[in-house]
Amino acid sequence: MKTVQTSASSTYSASPVQQQVVRSLKKRHRQEKLFRFAGMTAVGISLLLVALLFINIFSKGLPAFWQHGIELEIHFDPAVVKISEQPVLQAGESPQAFEQRHLAWRSEVGMVNFNRLIQDALLKVIPDGAQHRRDLARIVTSGERFALRDRVIANPAIIGQTQKLFLLTDANIDVWLKGNIDRSLPDEKQQLSPKMREWVESLKAEGVIQNRFSWALFMNPDSRSSLASAGLAGAFMGSLYMMLIVILLSVPMGVAAAIYLEEFAPKNKFTDLVEVNINNLAAVPSIVFGLLGASIFIGWFNLPMSAPFVGGLVLSLMTLPTVIIATRSTLKAIPPSIRQAALGLGASKTQAVFHHVLPLAIPGILTGAIIGVAQALGESAPLLLIGMKSFVASVPSSAMEQSTALPVQIYLWQGNELRNFFEARTSAAIIVLLGLMLTLNGLAIWLRRRFEVRW
Amino acid sequence: MNNLSLIIILLVLLAVAYQLGMQRSRKLAGGQNSASLHSRPHHYGMMVGLWAVLPPLFVMLLWNWFSPAVIQQLVLASLPAEILDSGEQAQVLLRRISNLATNFAVLSEAADWEISAANYLTALQQKSTLLLTALMFIIGALGLLVSYQKIRPSLRARHQVEKALMATLLICSTIAILTTIGIVLSMVGETLKFFSFIKPSDFFFGTTWNPRFSTAGVADGSLTGSQGSFGLLPLLSGTMLVAGIALLVAIPLGLMVAIYMAEYAPKKVRDTVKPIIEVLAGIPTIVYGFFALVVVGPYLADLGQMLGLTIRATSALTAGVVMGIMIIPFISSLSDDIITQVPKALRDGSLGLGATKSETIRKVVLPAALPGIVGAVLLAASRAIGETMIVVLAAGNSPSLTANPFEAVSTVTVTIVNQLTGDNDFASPQSLVAFALGLTLFVITLLLNIVALVIVRKYREQYE
Numbered sequence: 014m015k016t017v018q019t020s021a022s023s024t025y026s027a028s029p030v031q032q033q034v035v036r037s038l039k040k041r042h043r044q045e046k047l048f049r050f051a052g053m054t055a056v057g058i059s060l061l062l063v064a065l066l067f068i069n070i071f072s073k074g075l076p077a078f079w080q081h082g083i084e085l086e087i088h089f090d091p092a093v094v095k096i097s098e099q100p101v102l103q104a105g106e107s108p109q110a111f112e113q114r115h116l117a118w119r120s121e122v123g124m125v126n127f128n129r130l131i132q133d134a135l136l137k138v139i140p141d142g143a144q145h146r147r148d149l150a151r152i153v154t155s156g157e158r159f160a161l162r163d164r165v166i167a168n169p170a171i172i173g174q175t176q177k178l179f180l181l182t183d184a185n186i187d188v189w190l191k192g193n194i195d196r197s198l199p200d201e202k203q204q205l206s207p208k209m210r211e212w213v214e215s216l217k218a219e220g221v222i223q224n225r226f227s228w229a230l231f232m233n234p235d236s237r238s239s240l241a242s243a244g245l246a247g248a249f250m251g252s253l254y255m256m257l258i259v260i261l262l263s264v265p266m267g268v269a270a271a272i273y274l275e276e277f278a279p280k281n282k283f284t285d286l287v288e289v290n291i292n293n294l295a296a297v298p299s300i301v302f303g304l305l306g307a308s309i310f311i312g313w314f315n316l317p318m319s320a321p322f323v324g325g326l327v328l329s330l331m332t333l334p335t336v337i338i339a340t341r342s343t344l345k346a347i348p349p350s351i352r353q354a355a356l357g358l359g360a361s362k363t364q365a366v367f368h369h370v371l372p373l374a375i376p377g378i379l380t381g382a383i384i385g386v387a388q389a390l391g392e393s394a395p396l397l398l399i400g401m402k403s404f405v406a407s408v409p410s411s412a413m414e415q416s417t418a419l420p421v422q423i424y425l426w427q428g429n430e431l432r433n434f435f436e437a438r439t440s441a442a443i444i445v446l447l448g449l450m451l452t453l454n455g456l457a458i459w460l461r462r463r464f465e466v467r468w
Numbered sequence: 469m470n471n472l473s474l475i476i477i478l479l480v481l482l483a484v485a486y487q488l489g490m491q492r493s494r495k496l497a498g499g500q501n502s503a504s505l506h507s508r509p510h511h512y513g514m515m516v517g518l519w520a521v522l523p524p525l526f527v528m529l530l531w532n533w534f535s536p537a538v539i540q541q542l543v544l545a546s547l548p549a550e551i552l553d554s555g556e557q558a559q560v561l562l563r564r565i566s567n568l569a570t571n572f573a574v575l576s577e578a579a580d581w582e583i584s585a586a587n588y589l590t591a592l593q594q595k596s597t598l599l600l601t602a603l604m605f606i607i608g609a610l611g612l613l614v615s616y617q618k619i620r621p622s623l624r625a626r627h628q629v630e631k632a633l634m635a636t637l638l639i640c641s642t643i644a645i646l647t648t649i650g651i652v653l654s655m656v657g658e659t660l661k662f663f664s665f666i667k668p669s670d671f672f673f674g675t676t677w678n679p680r681f682s683t684a685g686v687a688d689g690s691l692t693g694s695q696g697s698f699g700l701l702p703l704l705s706g707t708m709l710v711a712g713i714a715l716l717v718a719i720p721l722g723l724m725v726a727i728y729m730a731e732y733a734p735k736k737v738r739d740t741v742k743p744i745i746e747v748l749a750g751i752p753t754i755v756y757g758f759f760a761l762v763v764v765g766p767y768l769a770d771l772g773q774m775l776g777l778t779i780r781a782t783s784a785l786t787a788g789v790v791m792g793i794m795i796i797p798f799i800s801s802l803s804d805d806i807i808t809q810v811p812k813a814l815r816d817g818s819l820g821l822g823a824t825k826s827e828t829i830r831k832v833v834l835p836a837a838l839p840g841i842v843g844a845v846l847l848a849a850s851r852a853i854g855e856t857m858i859v860v861l862a863a864g865n866s867p868s869l870t871a872n873p874f875e876a877v878s879t880v881t882v883t884i885v886n887q888l889t890g891d892n893d894f895a896s897p898q899s900l901v902a903f904a905l906g907l908t909l910f911v912i913t914l915l916l917n918i919v920a921l922v923i924v925r926k927y928r929e930q931y932e
Contacts, residue, residue: 048826052728269640298854308654391752394856
């Protein structure tokens with residue numbers, strides 16, 4: 014550098030040094046451009062990756078929110094649905110005895126051959142169906158017979174009537190009609206027989222088979238026997254229970270711990286130990302929390318496997334550091350003058366903190382808590398270790414019952430053998446999960462923007 | 469009367485005691501003016517409330533802790549002697565009896581002695597809850613009365629209430645320590661059990677992983693030869709391979725993003741692009757796993773075919789690339805903070821001497837920020853090592869000692885998930901090994917984090 018300056022000031026003609034500088038300047042500017050370009054490229058690639066991920070998931074998943082079903086005139090034929098009267102509570106009968114009778118009646122309804130009703134209705138729209146009974150039986154997904162049963166149980170008066178119902182078709186038909194399978198594959202590699210394909214095509218053209226919004230995806234629990242009606246309701250409830258437990262446990266505890274550490278804790282070894290611990294816990298891999306849950310909550314305390322309660326406990330421990338760290342930084346940002354003013358007017362230290370500092374910190378605390386909960390909502394690894402990866406075909410009615418969670422349901426669905434159907438369904442589940450998480454994160458950002466005070 | 473209704477009763481008691489205490493303090497102070505009281509009236513109310521509720525709550529916790537064991541012993545003692553001598557395990561007997569008592573279905577017809585024992589159990593349980601309720605009621609009433617009597621204008625009620633509050637806060641902040649102790653204790657305990665089956669040296673230095681799922685008879689040690697081998701090295705190498713690829717992807721991208729955002733980008737670009745990239749950090753890892761399995765894996769396999777390479781769709785490369793995408797925002801936002809923290813004077817000095825912006829960044833800013841960036845990279849590495857779902861779905865799960873990124877591998881985290889299949893029978897080395905692996909993982913990530921934190925802290929001190 015020194016040489017450059019001296020030579021530039023002493024001679025104005027192009028000395029060799031100056032020439033060298035001019036020449037090198039070009040190179041240096043080129044390097045500058047390159048460097049800048051590299052930075053932009055990195056940003057571009059990162060944005061592209063985000064876009065790729067979302068476009069991929071959405072293009073795969075959005076079609077799965079609509080599903081093919083068939084509109085049938087179901088005649089609840091009294092000759093097929095032969096059941097006794099629905100029991101009514103009689104005078105002097107105990108509720109238990111009535112419950113018993115009602116249960117017996119319901120299992121009697123369950124014995125009815127509802128498939129017969131569906132097949133009879135199908136024969137009306139498929140004239141040559143009678144010659145291909147086996148193909149005919151595969152058109153409507155097997156879970157729909159329970160939908161018919163539930164209709165009869167809800168209202169036995171429909172026996173003898175004819176109702177126009179929309180029943181989901183088999184998963185393979187949905188795959189075929191959506192074009193998710195190579196149609197040029199030879200017959201022996203196709204899931205549908207040639208006869209079924211022919212029926213399905215013509216029914217679709219006639220408008221009997223329609224592609225409608227799939228409520229089953231949201232209202233049904235998971236299913237393995239009737240793939241087309243597998244839904245997210247069970248997993249959603251499981252996740253909901255766990256989030257409630259996380260909110261009830263980790264938020265108050267985390268906030269309390271943060272208040273103690275930030276406002277009251279004396280400077281001593283114990284406080285240091287707690288602080289180091291919290292920082293380390295924040296970085297412990299989530300799967301280690303799963304091991305903790307498996308050995309302590311299930312092994313020692315004998316809590317039930319696969320229960321949202323245990324999952325909630327594990328996730329609470331996992332989110333605790335997040336909540337503590339977020340709350341502490343919020344408390345730290347509140348200027349000491351607030352505390353001093355309160356103390357100066359005669360408030361005790363507790364009063365100063367709880368009456369004056371804490372209310373100001375609430376937006377920040379809420380933001381941290383929401384981000385922690387969103388994190389817990391998307392976590393799946395620790396849940397696999399406490400048995401939440403087992404198949405559960407019912408919606409849990411309490412936090413102690415077996416259940417899965419939304420991310421675990423994604424894990425289970427991606428492994429299903431009927432890939433053509435479940436790739437889309439898994440993507441749809443991912444959209445639901447991402448939707449929930451982004452809503453939570455958006456809420457946190459909105460809260461921060463709306464209520465944040467800069468001191 | 470179950471625990472829930474007891475708690476509801478306690479809450480009602482709290483409300484009543486609070487009102488009583490507040491009213492008495494007001495009365496003592498003489499009407500509306502409470503200036504002669506040491507504390508505010510609600511402090512007196514709260515104090516009475518706490519005295520009325522906390523002791524019974526404590527009794528309830530202790531009772532729930534000890535009474536099941538006591539009841540079990542009483543029931544066992546009541547059983548006929550020949551049953552106890554028959555060699556049947558006490559736990560099995562008790563489970564049957566308690567199933568009978570709660571009207572659960574049991575296998576085979578219940579014997580007479582079982583039914584009478586079940587009745588005895590029910591009676592004992594009823595007696596126990598009755599006793600507990602009565603005890604709680606007496607203690608609660610006592611606490612209420614005594615503290616109510618103690619109310620004087622000079623009584624320092626606020627101090628008592630604040631002490632209770634402080635104790636609660638302290639207990640909450642020790643939860644973090646308890647969690648760490650829980651993690652360490654549970655894992656060390658199970659790991660020691662595991663090492664009673666397998667020699668530690670075979671675990672840490674073994675080069676084959678073939679756990680062979682166990683059948684009965686392994687636990688007694690007679691079949692040691694057929695126990696399979698539990699070598700950590702193939703898993704560790706797989707973990708390092710995947711994490712290494714992830715860092716190779718994430719460090720250049722993340723660092724360049726951070727540099728561009730901190731040094732070049734106009735404010736508008738910064739404000740829109742930064743949140744978008746940080747979205748990547750909020751996406752659940754299972755989603756990345758699915759993305760790797762369905763999109764990236766097949767794409768890489770096709771690409772390999774075009775280039776004449778055999779790349780498996782689920783391989784270390786697939787998992788590593790996607791994991792790299794996952795940790796980009798981690799590296800970029802941490803490095804961004806660190807780069808912006810480098811004092812402006814350093815930049816101005818360099819620019820003033822005629823260096824271009826990129827030269828300033830490369831020769832002045834980055835060296836100054838290097839310790840912090842190293843810390844960020846180490847934190848990212850520890851996250852990559854502990855990551856589970858991406859590798860479960862996309863790494864192929866084949867525990868072999870290989871350095872070829874196009875092959876399927878297995879990692880420590882995948883193996884933990886595979887070995888702990890969900891039954892809580894922690895007796896065989898096949899499931900216990902999960903804890904040994906977990907402990908290894910815990911120690912590795914802990915070390916990485918400590919080193920990273922030390923580096924970052926040292927660096928911070930430089931400019932403060």
